[in-house]
Amino acid sequence: MKIIYILMFVSLWSLGLFFLANRTRSTVWIGLTILLGGSASFAFALHLSIIPYIPADWLSPGLSYFLYWLTVAAMHIYFYVLPYVYCMGGLWLNESVTGFVKKVLTLALLPGPWLLMADHWAHEPWNQFEVARFRWWDGLYIAAGSFGYIFAYFKEKSEAARRRQWRIFVLPLAMLWAYTSDYIGFERLELGWWSFRLDSNGMWEANFIMILGTVGFIIFYIARSGFLGIKLRIERERIDYSIRTLTMGVSILNHSIKNEIQKIDYLAEKSRVQLESGQSDKAAHTIAQVHGLTAHLLHMVNRIKDKAEDVVLHEGEHDIRQLIDSVVASAGSLIERRPATITSRYDAEGRLYCDSVHVAETLSNLIRNALDALPASGGGIELHTASTRQEFRITVQDNGAGIPPEHLAKIFEPFFTTKKHALNYGLGLSYCTSVMSKHGGRLSVAASEPGKGTTIVLHFPYARFKPLAPAFKRQADSRTLDQVNPF
Structure with missing residues (x-):
């Protein structure tokens, strides 16, 4: 039984460090909660399971005193x-709360733990804990944190995302159990010299069930389909990675050629019809568009190395409006004779330090996917730019068929596709993910509901974006491309 105490803090610390290594702004506090949650198990493991079984002559007095101090510090951290930290996890998980409000509350609530420790040191020996002195103050923090987790779940607008996010309730449940067993169940704890005296209702002895069950639950979902955006991929051995990189490089080239040939074939047929009907000016304009497509294709071919290595960036500053407008214009051939519209809206303008070829190809892939998802009766696609203090975003939103919830965890994997056409290889989103990763950003599905549409966001680090000065902002902030007059 005593080995269980060691397993408890080792599993919590390992999982907490994993979260911190894969942290995002909203999960760093959750990783710290899991990590600090193992502090009590660490203290009890040293007192019950480790030090009593180490021969006395193996530990010097200095080392023994240092380890004893660690256990006392660990209990201070736990109480x-x-x-x-748990309260901050619930706060920062809420995307509906502004960053400014989060920072203000983080600083406003910070003195609480220090005041509680100061009260402890003023009235009690440093190695003794009268839990009644701080029980209800801690309860307020834990209640606020639990409310934050629940609020984040119900404020999630996407039904599909909410179906995935229910897993976060395992954290409030585990914390409420810990509060009941340790903060309410404990009356007094005294850490002696490698012994301790505990007055409690004994509920803490069942903590290992909740702790190991929670750790197992989180690891299961991390490995299976992800937990709070973190997913463990076990299949990344060196040989598998090399083969996948080689295969994907060649397939990306095939994918790009296929897409551009479809456009060229359409434009060639269109120019033939225009010439036969005597519309030579329009035919010349159509042929000029072919030159743009072939130039883009040549860029892509030249950028794939002889051995089809990973995506390589050739970066520079590019006007974001010109970049998006060129992609929208290129997509015009895809929506002619279709009841579809493509709209661009610019809430943030300026220059983006990026690889314009790969970013344009990424946006083109997302537009093509959105068009494939639109119903036969028609629909709309909107490209929208925005920025925050942390990132620059390009959003591609459609009102098409949406992505089934069971496919959301797989859509970014190479060769996964729900399309039955032989020319669809399931590489578009995988390529887009690779491009964004190379830019230090990421690609995310912000929302997707079957029958209502999908919203995909390109997140670039804000350091890559140079906003346009207000005096030089353009008059028009949007452009619409429709099937009647696409150019």
Whole structure:
């Protein structure tokens, strides 16, 4: 049984460090909560399962004193710091709360743990804990944190995302159990010299069930389909990675050629019809568009190395409006004779330091996917730029068929596709993900509901974006491309 205490803190620390290594702004506090949640198990493991079984002559007095101090510090962290960190996890998980409000609340609530520790040191020996002195103050932090987790779930607008996000309730459940067993169940704890005296209702002895069950639950979903955006991929051995990179490089080239040939074939037929009907000016304009497509295709071919290595960026500053407008114009051939519209809206303008060829190809892939998802009766696609203090975003939103919830975890994987056409290889989103990763950003599905549409966001680090000065902003902020007059 005593080995269980060691397993408890080792599993919590390992999982907490994994979250911190794969952290995002909203999950860093959750990783800290899991990590600090193992502090009590660490203290109990040293007192019950480790030090009693180490021969006395193996530990020097200095080392023994240092380890004892660590256990006392660990209990201070568990009783005073953990509730604050858990509260911050619930706060920062809420995307509906502005960053400014989060920072203000983070600073406003920070003095709480220090005041509780100061009260402890003023009235009690440093190695003794009268839990009644801080029980209800900690309870306020834990209640606020639990409310934050619940609020984040119900404020999620996407039904598909909410179906995935229910897993976060395992954290409030585990914390509420810990509060009941340790903060309410404990009356007094005294850490002696490698012994301790605990007055409690004994509920804490079942903590290993909740802790190991919670860790197992989170690891299961990390490995299976992801937990809070973190997914463990076990299949990344060196040989598999090399083969996948080689295959994907060649397939990306095939994918790009296929897409451009479809456009060229359409434009060639269109120019033939225009010439036969005596519309030579329009035919010349159509043929000029072919030159643009072939130039883009040549760029892509030249950028794939002889051995089909990973995506390589050739970066520079590019006007974001010109970049998006060129992609929208190129997509015009795809929506002619279709009841579809493509709209661009610019809430953020300026210059983006990026590889314009790969970013344009990424946007083209997303537009093609959106067009494939639109119903036969018609629909719309909107490209929208926006920026925050942390990132620059390009959003591609459609009102098409949406992505089935069971496919959301797989859509970015190479060769996964729901399209039955032989020319669809399931590489578009995988390529887009690789491009964004190379830019230090990411690609995310912000929302997707069957029958209502999908919203995909390109996230670029803000350092790559140079906003346009207000005095030089353009008068018009949007452009619409429709099937009647696409150019």
